[in-house]
Amino acid sequence: MGVEGIGARVVRKEDRRFITGQGRYVDDVKMVGMSYAHFIRSPHAHAKVKGINSTEAMKMPGVIAVLTGQQIVDDKVGNLICGWAITSKDGSPMKMGAWPAMAPETVRFVGQAVAVVIAETKNQAKDAAEAVVVDYEELPAAADVRAAIKSGAPQLHPEAPGNIVYDWHIGDEAAVGDAFSKAANVVTLELTNNRLVPNAMEPRAAVAHYDQAEEHYTLYTTSQNPHVARLVLSAFYNIAPEHKLRVIAPDVGGGFGSKIYIYPEEMVALWASKKVNRPVKWTGDRSEAFLTDAHGRDHASKAEMAFDKDNKILGLRVKTHANFGAYMSLFSSAVPTYLYATLLSGQYVIPAIYAEVIGVYTNTTPVDAYRGAGRPEASYLLERMMETAARQLKVDPTELRKKNFINQFPYQTPVIMAYDIGDFHASIDAAMKAIDYAGFPARKAKAKADGKLRGIGVSCYIEACGIAPSKAVGSLGAGVGLWESAEIRVNPVGTIEVLTGSHSHGQGHETTFCQIIAERLGVPISQVSIVHGDTDKVQFGMGTYGSRSIAVGGAAIVKAMEKVEAKAKKIAAHALEASESDIVIENGEFKVTGTDKAIALPMVALAAYTAHNLPDGMEPGLKETAFYDPTNFTFPAGAYICELEVDPGTGKTSFVNFVAADDFGRLINPMIVEGQVHGGLAQGIGQALLEGAVYDDTGQLVTASFMDYTMPRADDLPSFQLSHTTTLCPGNPLGVKGCGEAGAIGASAAVINAITDAIGNNKLEMPATPDRVWHAIHG
Amino acid sequence: MYETNYHRASSIDDAVAQFAKGTDSKFLSGGQTLLPVMKQRLAAPSDVIDVAKIKDMIGIDVSGDTVTIKAATPHYDVAQSDAVKKAIPALSSLASEIGDPAVRYRGTIGGSLANNDPAADYPAAVLALGATIKTNKRSIAAEDFFKGLFSTALEDGEIITAVSFPVPAKAGYAKFPNPASRFALTGVFVAKTKAGDVRVAATGASQSGVMRVGPIEQALKANWAASALDSVTIAASGLLADIHGSADYRANLVKVMGQRAVTAAG
Incomplete structure (x- = not known):
C-alpha cells in the first residue's frame, strides 16, 4: 500500500469545494434567457381534474406560459415507466396504472402536478400559479394499504382492480408447510416497516435547454444515474433521441435512492424548454421534496418461523403488503420482491422459505428504493423474529443466532441468493466483545437501581450489493443490465483521467477511485481526476445505487487499468529494449526487474502520443475502456449491538453504546467507509426512533415538514464504535463488497430489539417515539 | 415571499x-x-x-426583587446574563434551551410572548412567575395577557416594550422537547414566591395554550418536593393530541416534567 493507495485513510479530495461552498449544483447553473417553472400541485389525494383556467394568470407580469397535463399528453410525451417487470403468482403481469408527467384527468396523490407556470422569475411564476384556477371534483381516497385492499375501497387505476399491483411469491410453499408440521415451536410476529421520506440535503432540480439550431436538448439534473436518465427520456418519454440529448448531473447533494428515478418535473422542464423556446429552471423546495420525492419502505408483514426441539430453524413463512403509493416509480416493483424476499434467509440456514408479497396502490406519494431498498425491510423482519424467538424459546439471542448461522460457503439459500463468502461468527464475536456483552446483566441491574430501564439488542444483517449480474437480473424481469463502465485516459504528460459511469453524490468517488490508480501505478492521487456525471463526456454507464460503485464501477476501473498497463508495459519494454514480461510498475515508473533501468510514466505516455518509437503495429495513444459485468452479487454482512436506556417517566430512549462489526471485504479508504457506516447507522436509527411519514385518512401528508418529520440530528445519535472483520469477496478483482447501505439495513432491528428488551414487551412499532414507548410500558 | x-x-x-x-x-x-x-x-x-434595533427595547435590568427584560432582548442575552443567572436561574436556563443557537441569537422575549405559540417556553415562565408585560400603552398582568393559541391581550399596533419578573424564592423549568421541532412537547415551570405562594404553569400541553396547573400547585403548597406529585393525577381532557404525543401522554408529561422542575429548583 502506498501512502495514497488502497487501505490509506486519504482525506477526501472533493471536500475542499464542498465545505467552502464552491460545489456546483444544478441550481447554480445559470443560462442566458433562463425562465423559471413553478408547478401547480393537487391539494387533494384523489380527484378529477374538471378544468384548468389560466386566463388571469397569463395576464400577470412575467408569465411566459401555463402548460397543462392535457398538452403534455397531446404532444405524445410518454407516460412514466417502471423498469422491472414482475409476474404475479397466477402468471399475470404486474398491473401498471398510467402515469402522465402532469395529470390531465385524475390526480391520485397530494402534490401531483396538474400544470406548470413558466415565467421570467421564480416569484412571478409563483404569483401566477395562485391565479390559475383548477376545478377539482374530489373523490374518496385510500390512504393506506389496509384501507386500499378492503372491498368497496376507492379504486385508483382501472388497470389494477382492487388496487393490487401484483400478488407475487417466492420459495417452496409445500416445503414450508412440511417444516411447520414438524415444528417443536412456532414463533409469530406482525410488524410494520414505516414509510420514510428520503430528504437529501439538496432538493431535486432541473435546468433544461432546447437548442433550436441543433435540435438538441441539454438537461442539468439531480441524478444518481445520468445515462439511465437519458436512456429513459429518449427511449420511453419521446423527448429526443439519445444523440440529441445531453444529461449532466453535476455536484449532487445526496440521493439515498431518491435521485435514481426520472421524475415528472425533469420531463416537463425539457418539454417546456422547447415549447417556450427558452431555458427552463425548476428547483424544488423542501415542501415539494416531502410530497414528490419517492418515499421508502412501507411494509406491513406477518411472519412465522418454525424451530425444531433443538432450536434449529426449520422454515420461515412471510406475507407482506407493500405500499406502492399512487403510481409505480421506476424501480419500485423490484424493491419489495427481488431486493427483499431474496434476503429473507439472512445469516441463517433456513431449509424452507416461502414469501408472498402483495403490492398495493394507495393515494400517497409513490414509493421506491431508499438506502437499502428491500434489504432493510428483510433484515428488520428477520432480526426482530430472531430476538422474539430467543425470548419465547428462553435462550440467549446471540446463542440462537450462532446455532443457526451459515458456516459453509458458498451457500445457496432457498430464495435465489448464493452467498459467496462470509464469517458471521467473527462479526458477532467482535461486536459482543466490543460492547462487553457478558457484562450487560450487571449494567442492567445498576441502571434499574437508578430508575432506568436498560436493554440490549442484536442485529445480524446480510445484504446483496454490487448490483448486479446483468444476465441474472434480466432473467428476473429487469429492463436493463447492471454492469458498469470505465475509461482510463493517460494524457501525453502522464496525468490520468478516469471516466466512470458511477456517479458520486456524497460517496467520495473522487478520492476512492483515485486510490485504485495510485495503488496500481504508484502515482499521487493529485495526478488523477475522476470524470463523471455527463453523458457527453463519459461513455454509457449505469450509475450509483445499491452499494455498487466500488464493487462494479471500481472493478471496471481495474479492468480498464489492466488494459492500459499492458499497453504501457509494451511501450516501456520497447523503449528500454527489454522483455515485456520483465517490466514491473513501481512508484510511477516502469522498471526492468532486477536492474536500474526504468522509464517514468510521463515518458511512456509521451511516447504513446508522439508515436515516434512505438512497437511495430501498435496504435498510438494510451486510453482504454472496460465494461465490467459482475458474476454475482456481493454480500456485505455484520453484527450490530445496541445498548440503551429508557426513561420510564417519559418513554425517552438514550443510547449507552452502539457497536458495529462489518465485513465489507477489502477497504479502499477506511475513513470514507466509516463515514458511510455512520450515515447509514444514522438513517437506520432514524427509522427506528424518529422518522415516519404519516398520512391522515384523507391522504394528506401530516409529516410534510421538519416541524413534524423528525430527521436524525447529531445529538439523537450515539458515538459509534466501529470495527471490521474481513473476508475478501472472491467475485471481483478488488475483493470489495460495498458499504453504503449496511448501516441503514442493520441498525433498526438492533435498536428496537434493545428497547423491547428494556421495557420487557414486544408491543412496539417504529418509529419508537417517546409517546409510543411510554404507552408500551404503561399500556 | x-x-x-x-x-x-x-x-x-x-x-x-x-x-x-x-x-x-x-x-x-x-x-x-x-x-x-x-x-x-x-x-x-x-x-x-x-423593532429589534430600537435601543430602548434592548437590555436587562435587575433591581431589588425585579428582573426586567426589555422586549427585543434576544434569548442568548438572557441565557448569558450573570444578573439573571443570579436572580432567577430558571429563567436563564429556560432561555438557554429555546430552539438552537441561531434561534437564540435572533429570537426575542417580546416576539415570543406576542406570538404566544402554545409550545413556546417563555409563556410558562411569565405565567408561573406572575410577570408583568409592559407595552407602549399599559402594564398587563400575566393572567390577563395570554388568551389562547396565538392570541394575546395586545391590541392592534400595541408593542411589548419589556417584561418584569418578580424574583421568586425558588423556581425551576423542565421541558420535554418535541422530537421533530424541538419546541416544548410539554414544559413545566414551577415557582415559589417570596411570600410563599406556589405557581405552576405548563406550556405545550393544553389546547388553550399556556395554563396554570392547579393540582400541582396544591400539592407543592403542601410539600415542596418532587415526591409530593407522585399521587397527583393530571386530567387528559383539554390537552393537545398529535402524532408526537397523545393527550394522556402529555398529561403524564405535565406531572413528570413538574417533578423534574421541582428537582431543578431545589
Missing part, C-alpha cells in the same frame, strides 16, 4: 407611527415565526416594522 415594505423603526414612537401607516402592518422582532410564515406565503403583511 410576497412583496412587502420593510421599515426599521428608530424608536417606539416611530414604530407605532409606521405601523399605523400600513394597511396590514406587522411588527418584526427576531422574525423566528413571522419570516418563515412569510416565506411560505402564509402571511402577506403590507408593511413589516422592525
Whole structure:
C-alpha cells in the first residue's frame, strides 16, 4: 500500500469545494434567457381534474406560459415507466396504472402536478400559479394499504382492480408447510416497516435547454444515474433521441435512492424548454421534496418461523403488503420482491422459505428504493423474529443466532441468493466483545437501581450489493443490465483521467477511485481526476445505487487499468529494449526487474502520443475502456449491538453504546467507509426512533415538514464504535463488497430489539417515539 | 415571499407611527415565526416594522426583587446574563434551551410572548412567575395577557416594550422537547414566591395554550418536593393530541416534567 493507495485513510479530495461552498449544483447553473417553472400541485389525494383556467394568470407580469397535463399528453410525451417487470403468482403481469408527467384527468396523490407556470422569475411564476384556477371534483381516497385492499375501497387505476399491483411469491410453499408440521415451536410476529421520506440535503432540480439550431436538448439534473436518465427520456418519454440529448448531473447533494428515478418535473422542464423556446429552471423546495420525492419502505408483514426441539430453524413463512403509493416509480416493483424476499434467509440456514408479497396502490406519494431498498425491510423482519424467538424459546439471542448461522460457503439459500463468502461468527464475536456483552446483566441491574430501564439488542444483517449480474437480473424481469463502465485516459504528460459511469453524490468517488490508480501505478492521487456525471463526456454507464460503485464501477476501473498497463508495459519494454514480461510498475515508473533501468510514466505516455518509437503495429495513444459485468452479487454482512436506556417517566430512549462489526471485504479508504457506516447507522436509527411519514385518512401528508418529520440530528445519535472483520469477496478483482447501505439495513432491528428488551414487551412499532414507548410500558 | 415594505423603526414612537401607516402592518422582532410564515406565503403583511434595533427595547435590568427584560432582548442575552443567572436561574436556563443557537441569537422575549405559540417556553415562565408585560400603552398582568393559541391581550399596533419578573424564592423549568421541532412537547415551570405562594404553569400541553396547573400547585403548597406529585393525577381532557404525543401522554408529561422542575429548583 502506498501512502495514497488502497487501505490509506486519504482525506477526501472533493471536500475542499464542498465545505467552502464552491460545489456546483444544478441550481447554480445559470443560462442566458433562463425562465423559471413553478408547478401547480393537487391539494387533494384523489380527484378529477374538471378544468384548468389560466386566463388571469397569463395576464400577470412575467408569465411566459401555463402548460397543462392535457398538452403534455397531446404532444405524445410518454407516460412514466417502471423498469422491472414482475409476474404475479397466477402468471399475470404486474398491473401498471398510467402515469402522465402532469395529470390531465385524475390526480391520485397530494402534490401531483396538474400544470406548470413558466415565467421570467421564480416569484412571478409563483404569483401566477395562485391565479390559475383548477376545478377539482374530489373523490374518496385510500390512504393506506389496509384501507386500499378492503372491498368497496376507492379504486385508483382501472388497470389494477382492487388496487393490487401484483400478488407475487417466492420459495417452496409445500416445503414450508412440511417444516411447520414438524415444528417443536412456532414463533409469530406482525410488524410494520414505516414509510420514510428520503430528504437529501439538496432538493431535486432541473435546468433544461432546447437548442433550436441543433435540435438538441441539454438537461442539468439531480441524478444518481445520468445515462439511465437519458436512456429513459429518449427511449420511453419521446423527448429526443439519445444523440440529441445531453444529461449532466453535476455536484449532487445526496440521493439515498431518491435521485435514481426520472421524475415528472425533469420531463416537463425539457418539454417546456422547447415549447417556450427558452431555458427552463425548476428547483424544488423542501415542501415539494416531502410530497414528490419517492418515499421508502412501507411494509406491513406477518411472519412465522418454525424451530425444531433443538432450536434449529426449520422454515420461515412471510406475507407482506407493500405500499406502492399512487403510481409505480421506476424501480419500485423490484424493491419489495427481488431486493427483499431474496434476503429473507439472512445469516441463517433456513431449509424452507416461502414469501408472498402483495403490492398495493394507495393515494400517497409513490414509493421506491431508499438506502437499502428491500434489504432493510428483510433484515428488520428477520432480526426482530430472531430476538422474539430467543425470548419465547428462553435462550440467549446471540446463542440462537450462532446455532443457526451459515458456516459453509458458498451457500445457496432457498430464495435465489448464493452467498459467496462470509464469517458471521467473527462479526458477532467482535461486536459482543466490543460492547462487553457478558457484562450487560450487571449494567442492567445498576441502571434499574437508578430508575432506568436498560436493554440490549442484536442485529445480524446480510445484504446483496454490487448490483448486479446483468444476465441474472434480466432473467428476473429487469429492463436493463447492471454492469458498469470505465475509461482510463493517460494524457501525453502522464496525468490520468478516469471516466466512470458511477456517479458520486456524497460517496467520495473522487478520492476512492483515485486510490485504485495510485495503488496500481504508484502515482499521487493529485495526478488523477475522476470524470463523471455527463453523458457527453463519459461513455454509457449505469450509475450509483445499491452499494455498487466500488464493487462494479471500481472493478471496471481495474479492468480498464489492466488494459492500459499492458499497453504501457509494451511501450516501456520497447523503449528500454527489454522483455515485456520483465517490466514491473513501481512508484510511477516502469522498471526492468532486477536492474536500474526504468522509464517514468510521463515518458511512456509521451511516447504513446508522439508515436515516434512505438512497437511495430501498435496504435498510438494510451486510453482504454472496460465494461465490467459482475458474476454475482456481493454480500456485505455484520453484527450490530445496541445498548440503551429508557426513561420510564417519559418513554425517552438514550443510547449507552452502539457497536458495529462489518465485513465489507477489502477497504479502499477506511475513513470514507466509516463515514458511510455512520450515515447509514444514522438513517437506520432514524427509522427506528424518529422518522415516519404519516398520512391522515384523507391522504394528506401530516409529516410534510421538519416541524413534524423528525430527521436524525447529531445529538439523537450515539458515538459509534466501529470495527471490521474481513473476508475478501472472491467475485471481483478488488475483493470489495460495498458499504453504503449496511448501516441503514442493520441498525433498526438492533435498536428496537434493545428497547423491547428494556421495557420487557414486544408491543412496539417504529418509529419508537417517546409517546409510543411510554404507552408500551404503561399500556 | 410576497412583496412587502420593510421599515426599521428608530424608536417606539416611530414604530407605532409606521405601523399605523400600513394597511396590514406587522411588527418584526427576531422574525423566528413571522419570516418563515412569510416565506411560505402564509402571511402577506403590507408593511413589516422592525423593532429589534430600537435601543430602548434592548437590555436587562435587575433591581431589588425585579428582573426586567426589555422586549427585543434576544434569548442568548438572557441565557448569558450573570444578573439573571443570579436572580432567577430558571429563567436563564429556560432561555438557554429555546430552539438552537441561531434561534437564540435572533429570537426575542417580546416576539415570543406576542406570538404566544402554545409550545413556546417563555409563556410558562411569565405565567408561573406572575410577570408583568409592559407595552407602549399599559402594564398587563400575566393572567390577563395570554388568551389562547396565538392570541394575546395586545391590541392592534400595541408593542411589548419589556417584561418584569418578580424574583421568586425558588423556581425551576423542565421541558420535554418535541422530537421533530424541538419546541416544548410539554414544559413545566414551577415557582415559589417570596411570600410563599406556589405557581405552576405548563406550556405545550393544553389546547388553550399556556395554563396554570392547579393540582400541582396544591400539592407543592403542601410539600415542596418532587415526591409530593407522585399521587397527583393530571386530567387528559383539554390537552393537545398529535402524532408526537397523545393527550394522556402529555398529561403524564405535565406531572413528570413538574417533578423534574421541582428537582431543578431545589
